[in-house]
Amino acid sequence: MMRMVLIGIWACVVTLGSTFGASYWKSHRGAPGEAAQHAEKLEVKKVKPITVPIISEGTLKGYISAEFAYVVEASNKGGHGGGGAPVDADSYVMDEAFRRLYADNNLDFRRIEKYDLNSLTKELTKSINQRLGGELVRETLVKSFAFVPKDDIPH
Known part of the structure; x- marks a missing residue:
């Protein structure tokens, strides 16, 4: 009987000790590294289909x-121009995407599945940032991309 009581007490002490040790370790960990301190909150913003x-x-x-989205810092909320006034980055994304697709001679509508979307998104990000005057857009994303032949559109 005494043995069971001692085992019970021992189990309680071990449980309390491990709980205390884990909470002490969690609260007294070293300061987070510089990379963790510099972690930014990113926001994905969707634009209207074009x-x-x-x-x-x-x-x-x-x-x-096509439908695109772009990634910005959450604090930018669409970016800021040189004067600090908010800029509507959605319009720039839509405009650049339309211009690139409309003028792209490499776009073969018969083989749309072979189109280089990685190159398109990198070019879009670069040109949008040039027009906005800073590195506001981190990445441009493709949500959908399809070719619809003229004959498939009901009149």
């Missing part, structure tokens, strides 16, 4: 339907 006409050999072949 529809880009594809014209080849002087005729309308169809449309590219």
Whole structure:
């Protein structure tokens, strides 16, 4: 009987000791490293879908339907221009995407699955940041990208 009481007391002491040790260790850990202190909160902002006409050999072949998003620091809320006033980065993303897709001679609508989306998003990010005057947009993301032939559109 005495043995059972001692085992019970021992189990309680071990449990209390490990709980105390874990809470002490968690509260007295060293200061977080500089990388953890510099961790930024990023925000993904979605823009409205765009529809880009594809014209080849002087005729309308169809449309590219694309939807993009971009990543910014949560504190920027769309970015700031040189004067500190908020800038509507959505409009810049949509405009740059439309211009790139409309003027891209490498875009083969017959083989849309082979289109280099990585190159497109990197170019978009670079040109958007140039127009905004700073490194506000961290990354441009593709949410959807499809070619719709003219014949598939109901009149």
